[in-house]
Amino acid sequence: MNYFMQQIINALGWGSILALLAAGYTMTFGIIGLVNFAYGEVFMAAAFAAYFALTIFNLPYWVALLVGLISAIVIGLAIERIAFKPVRGAGMITLFITSLGASIIIRNLFVMLFDDSLKSFKTPNFLRGVYLLSDLIFFKKNILIFSITIILCIVLVYIVKNTKLGIAMRSISYDSQIAETLGINTERIIIITFIIASFLGGMAGILWGILFGSVRASMGVIMVVDAFIASVVGGVGNVFGAMVSGYILAIGSALFIAYLPQELIGLKPLFVWVIFFIILIFKPSGLFRANIK
Amino acid sequence: MSNVPILELNNVVAGYGKKEIINKISIKINQGRIVTLLGSNAVGKTTILKTILSQTCLRSGEIKYNGIDISNLATHKIARLGISYVPEGRGIFANLTTKENLLAGAYLLKSKQELENNLNRVYSIFPILKERSNQLAESLSGGEQEMLVIGRSLMSKPNLLLLDEPSLGLAPKLVELIGKILKEINNEGVCILLVEQNAKLALELADYGYLIRKGTIVLEGDTKDLIKNKKIKEIYLGII
Amino acid sequence: MKFEKNTIVKYILGAGLFFVTFYLLEKLLSGFWLTLFLLFGINVILAISLNVINGWIGFFSIGHGGIMLVGAYAAAFLTLPPSFKVGILNLHLPAFILNIQLPLLPALLIGGIFGVMAGVVLVLPALRLRGMYFCAGTLGFNIIATTIAENLPNVTNGAMGLRQFPSYTNIWWVWGIAIFLIYITLMLKKSYIGRAFISIGKDQCLAEHMGINLLKYKIYAFGFSAFFTAIGAILWVHLILNLYPRAFDLILVFSVVTMIVIGGMGSVSGSIIGAAIVTLFTEILAPIEEGFNFFGFQVPQALGLTTILLGVLLIVVLIKKPEGIMGEKEISLNFLKGKK
Numbered sequence: 001m002n003y004f005m006q007q008i009i010n011a012l013g014w015g016s017i018l019a020l021l022a023a024g025y026t027m028t029f030g031i032i033g034l035v036n037f038a039y040g041e042v043f044m045a046a047a048f049a050a051y052f053a054l055t056i057f058n059l060p061y062w063v064a065l066l067v068g069l070i071s072a073i074v075i076g077l078a079i080e081r082i083a084f085k086p087v088r089g090a091g092m093i094t095l096f097i098t099s100l101g102a103s104i105i106i107r108n109l110f111v112m113l114f115d116d117s118l119k120s121f122k123t124p125n126f127l128r129g130v131y132l133l134s135d136l137i138f139f140k141k142n143i144l145i146f147s148i149t150i151i152l153c154i155v156l157v158y159i160v161k162n163t164k165l166g167i168a169m170r171s172i173s174y175d176s177q178i179a180e181t182l183g184i185n186t187e188r189i190i191i192i193t194f195i196i197a198s199f200l201g202g203m204a205g206i207l208w209g210i211l212f213g214s215v216r217a218s219m220g221v222i223m224v225v226d227a228f229i230a231s232v233v234g235g236v237g238n239v240f241g242a243m244v245s246g247y248i249l250a251i252g253s254a255l256f257i258a259y260l261p262q263e264l265i266g267l268k269p270l271f272v273w274v275i276f277f278i279i280l281i282f283k284p285s286g287l288f289r290a291n292i293k
Numbered sequence: 294m295s296n297v298p299i300l301e302l303n304n305v306v307a308g309y310g311k312k313e314i315i316n317k318i319s320i321k322i323n324q325g326r327i328v329t330l331l332g333s334n335a336v337g338k339t340t341i342l343k344t345i346l347s348q349t350c351l352r353s354g355e356i357k358y359n360g361i362d363i364s365n366l367a368t369h370k371i372a373r374l375g376i377s378y379v380p381e382g383r384g385i386f387a388n389l390t391t392k393e394n395l396l397a398g399a400y401l402l403k404s405k406q407e408l409e410n411n412l413n414r415v416y417s418i419f420p421i422l423k424e425r426s427n428q429l430a431e432s433l434s435g436g437e438q439e440m441l442v443i444g445r446s447l448m449s450k451p452n453l454l455l456l457d458e459p460s461l462g463l464a465p466k467l468v469e470l471i472g473k474i475l476k477e478i479n480n481e482g483v484c485i486l487l488v489e490q491n492a493k494l495a496l497e498l499a500d501y502g503y504l505i506r507k508g509t510i511v512l513e514g515d516t517k518d519l520i521k522n523k524k525i526k527e528i529y530l531g532i533i
Numbered sequence: 534m535k536f537e538k539n540t541i542v543k544y545i546l547g548a549g550l551f552f553v554t555f556y557l558l559e560k561l562l563s564g565f566w567l568t569l570f571l572l573f574g575i576n577v578i579l580a581i582s583l584n585v586i587n588g589w590i591g592f593f594s595i596g597h598g599g600i601m602l603v604g605a606y607a608a609a610f611l612t613l614p615p616s617f618k619v620g621i622l623n624l625h626l627p628a629f630i631l632n633i634q635l636p637l638l639p640a641l642l643i644g645g646i647f648g649v650m651a652g653v654v655l656v657l658p659a660l661r662l663r664g665m666y667f668c669a670g671t672l673g674f675n676i677i678a679t680t681i682a683e684n685l686p687n688v689t690n691g692a693m694g695l696r697q698f699p700s701y702t703n704i705w706w707v708w709g710i711a712i713f714l715i716y717i718t719l720m721l722k723k724s725y726i727g728r729a730f731i732s733i734g735k736d737q738c739l740a741e742h743m744g745i746n747l748l749k750y751k752i753y754a755f756g757f758s759a760f761f762t763a764i765g766a767i768l769w770v771h772l773i774l775n776l777y778p779r780a781f782d783l784i785l786v787f788s789v790v791t792m793i794v795i796g797g798m799g800s801v802s803g804s805i806i807g808a809a810i811v812t813l814f815t816e817i818l819a820p821i822e823e824g825f826n827f828f829g830f831q832v833p834q835a836l837g838l839t840t841i842l843l844g845v846l847l848i849v850v851l852i853k854k855p856e857g858i859m860g861e862k863e864i865s866l867n868f869l870k871g872k873k
Contacts, residue, residue, distance in 0.1 A: 033665075035665055035669070082848075083848055086852040087851055087852060087855070090851075090855060092664060092665040093593045093664065093665060093668060094851060094855065096665060096668065097790065097794065097847070097851060098847075098848050098851050098852075100787060100790075100847075101844040101845075101847040101848040101851070102844070102848065104784075104787060104840055104841070104843075104844040105841050105844035105845060105848075108837035108838075108840045108841045108844070109837075109841060111837045112837045112838060112841070225672070225676070228669065232666075232669070263684075264684065266680065266683055266684040267680060267681070267684055269676060269680050270677055270680055270681075273673040273676065273677055276669070276670075276673060277658070277670070277673065280658075280661070280662060280666060280670070281661065284666075
C-alpha cells in the first residue's frame with residue numbers, strides 16, 4: 001500500500017507541471033481550434049530564460065522567475081502573430097502544421113545555439129530535502145510545485161467561471177461570430193487567452209527546471225504531446241478538465257511503470273496513448289464538458 | 294424623437310467571398326418603427342442582416358446608423374452602438390448555462406446594478422428562463438432556446454433589434470407570445486428589423502415591409518397596404 | 534489500329550529513353566551526387582505515396598513513420614547476413630529467418646506487404662476519428678511503433694538498431710520504382726478509382742451518396758500508400774546501411790509532409806517538385822551546418838540550420854500560397870502526347 005501511495009505522491013510534481021501545461025493548451029485549443037505543437041517551445045524557452053538569468057547573470061531567484069514568465073509571454077505572442085493569425089480561418093490541420101513548423105524552427109534554433117545537452121543548476125537551499133510522514137516521503141520541491149499549481153488552478157477556474165473574461169472566452173470558443181455581435185472584441189480576447197496560456201506554459205517550464213534541477217532544448221517535445229492528450233481527455237476548452245486529466249495521466253503513467261517489469265519501463269509513453277484512444281472511443285467529448293461546438 | 298432614420302441602407306451590394314448575394318438593397322427604418330423583410334428561403338434576407346453587422350463582404354453602397362456611416366465598422370463596435378442580433382436557428386451558446394448566456398448578452402454593460410435590473414426584466418418577460426437559469430442551454434427546448442436568444446439580445450438594452458426568423462419551428466402559441474413581446478418592446482422605443490418567412494406574423498407586427506426576391510427588393514410599402522397586395526397573396530397563398 | 538501502333542511505339546521509345554538515361558546517369562554520377570539523386574528518388578516515392586492519403590483521400594496522416602518502420606524491419610530481417618543476425622546480435626527470430634539472406638526483390642515485396650498490414654492498423658482510427666483527431670491518432674501510431682521497436686532488444690536490437698546491410702539500392706531500383714509509381718499514380722488520378730479517392734477527400738458525405746463505398750476505397754488507398762511507403766523505406770535503409778527506430782520519428786514524417794505541402798497536396802508533379810526542393814535543401818545545405826571556411830573567415834557550426842530553414846519555408850508556403858506550388862494540377866505533358 002505504501003509503495004502505491006508513494007508512487008502517487010512522487011507523481012504529483014510532474015503531474016502539476018503537466019496540469020499547468022494542459023490548462024494552457026486547452027485554452028488556445030478551445031478558443032481558436034489550435035492544436036499547438038509549438039507550445040512545448042514556449043515551455044522550454046521560459047525555462048531557458050530563467051536558467052540564463054540564474055546562472056549567467058546571477059540574478060536572484062524571483063527575478064529569474066519573472067524573466068522566464070515574461071519570455072514565455074513574449075514568445076507565445078510572437079508565435080501567435082507570425083504563425084497562427086495569418087492562417088486563422090484555414091482549419092485545424094493547417095494551424096497544426098504551422099505550429100509543427102514553428103516548433104521545429106524554435107527548437108532547432110535553441111539546439112543550434114545551445115546544443116541539446118542537459119544544463120543543470122543548483123537547487124536553492126530551501127527547496128532541498130524531504131518531509132517524512134509515517135513512512136511516506138514528500139520532497140519539498142514537489143510540495144512547492146503542487147501548491148503553486150493548485151493556487152493557479154483555483155484562480156484560473158475562477159476567472160473562467162465567474163468573470164466577464166471567462167464568459168467571453170467560452171462564448172468565442174463555441175461561436176466567435178455570434179460572440180462578436182454581443183460586443184465582444186474577439187481579437188483582444190484571443191490575445192489575452194494567449195497571454196494567459198503562455199504564462200501557464202512558462203510557469204510550467206520553470207517548475208520543470210526546479211523539479212529536475214536542469215533544462216534542455218528537447219524538454220518541450222514530449223510534454224506537449226502529453227498536454228494535448230490531457231486536453232482531449234479533459235474536454236476541449238475545459239480548463240478544470242485539462243488540469244484533472246493532467247494529474248490522471250501523470251499518476252497513471254507512474255503507477256503503470258511502477259508495476260511493470262524492469263525491462264519494459266521504456267514503454268511508459270504508451271500509457272497516455274492508450275488512454276487517448278480509450279477516451280476517443282468511449283467518451284469522445286472528453287471526461288468533462290467541452291467548450292466547442 | 295429625431296428625424297434621422299435609425300437605420301439606412303443605400304444601394305448595398307454584398308455577399309460572401311466572390312459571391313454576391315444581395316444587389317442594390319435600399320432600406321430605411323424610421324425611429325420607433327418595426328420594419329419587416331419578407332421572402333422565401335435563400336433570397337438574401339439573412340445576408341442583409343449579416344451585412345449590417347459587418348459579417349459579410351460589402352461590395353458597394355453604405356449603411357448608416359442614426360446618420361453615422363457604419364459600413365466599415367467592426368462587428369463588436371456595431372454592437373456597442375446599441376444594435377442587437379437574434380440569429381437564425383437559435384444561436385445560443387450550448388456550452389453555457391441559461392444564465393451565462395444572458396450574462397454574455399450583458400457583456401457591454403458597465404454597472405452591476407444595470408445588469409441585475411436587465412436580468413430581472415428578462416426573467417419577468419420569460420419566467421421559464423429563471424426556472425432553468427442554471428441548466429445548460431443545450432438542454433432547453435426549441436421554444437425556450439428562442440426565448441433565451443431574444444432575452445439575451447435585450448440584456449444590453451438595444452436601440453435596434455435585428456431578428457432572423459424568430460418564429461421558425463415554434464408552436465403557434467409561442468409565436469403569438471413572441472409577437473406580443475416584440476410589440477411591447479417596440480412600445481418602449483426599441484426599433485425592430487424583422488426577417489420572417491411567416492408573413493402573417495410579420496405583417497401584423499410591422500409598420501413597413503420589403504419583399505425580397507433573389508437578392509433584390511421587388512416590393513415595399515406600409516404593411517396595411519401590403520396585406521391587400523395581390524403579389525403578396527400570390528406568394529403566400531393560404532397563409533393570410 | 535493506328536492508335537494501338539502509336540501507343541506501342543510510345544512505350545518502346547519511353548522504355549528506351551529510360552534505359553539510356555539512367556545508364557548514362559549511373560556512369561556519370563558518383564559519390565555525393567549519386568547519393569543525392571538516389572535520395573531524391575526515394576523521397577519522390579515517399580512523397581507520392583503520402584500524397585494519396587493526405588492529399589487525395591484527405592485524411593491527414595503523420596503516422597507513416599510507423600509503416601516505414603514495420604516495412605524496413607521486415608525486409609531487414611530477410612536481407613541481413615545470418616552471421617550478423619545470429620552471431621553478433623543473437624536475435625530471437627524464427628530459425629528460417631535467421632539463416633537466410635534474400636536479394637532485394639523478395640525483401641521489397643514482403644516488406645511491402647508488412648507495410649500494408651501496418652497501414653491497415655493505421656487506418657483503424659480512420660474508421661472512427663475525423664480530421665484533427667485522426668491526425669493525432671496517427672501521431673500516436675507513430676510513437677507507439679517507435680517505442681515498441683525500441684523496447685524489443687531481442688527482436689530489433691532496440692534503440693541501437695541494425696547494421697551490416699547489403700548495399701542493394703542502386704539507380705535502377707530507386708528510379709525504376711519511382712517512375713513506375715509516377716506513371717501509375719498519374720493514371721490512377723484519371724481513372725475511376727483515383728477520382729473516387731479525390732471525391733472522398735472533397736466531401737465524404739457527397740461521395741457516399743454518389744454510391745462510392747467509403748470503406749472499400751479508403752482501404753485501397755491506405756493499402757496502396759502503405760505498400761509504396763514501405764518500399765521507399767526499404768530502399769532508403771539499404772542505401773544508408775543502417776536502421777534504428779528513432780529514424781522514423783516525427784522529423785522524418787515532417788520532412789515528407791513538407792514535401793507534399795510545398796509541392797501541392799493533390800498533385801503528383803507537386804510531390805516531385807516538393808521532394809526535389811526538400812532533398813536539395815537538406816543535402817546541399819547539410820555541409821554548411823558543419824561550419825566552413827569562407828574566404829578565410831571561419832563560419833561556425835550551425836546544426837539544425839537546414840531543418841530551421843525547412844520549417845520557415847513550410848510556414849511561408851502555408852501563409853502565402855497554401856495550396857502549394859502546383860495546387861492540385863499536374864504539369865501538362867501534352868506535347869509528349871503529340872497533340873497538335
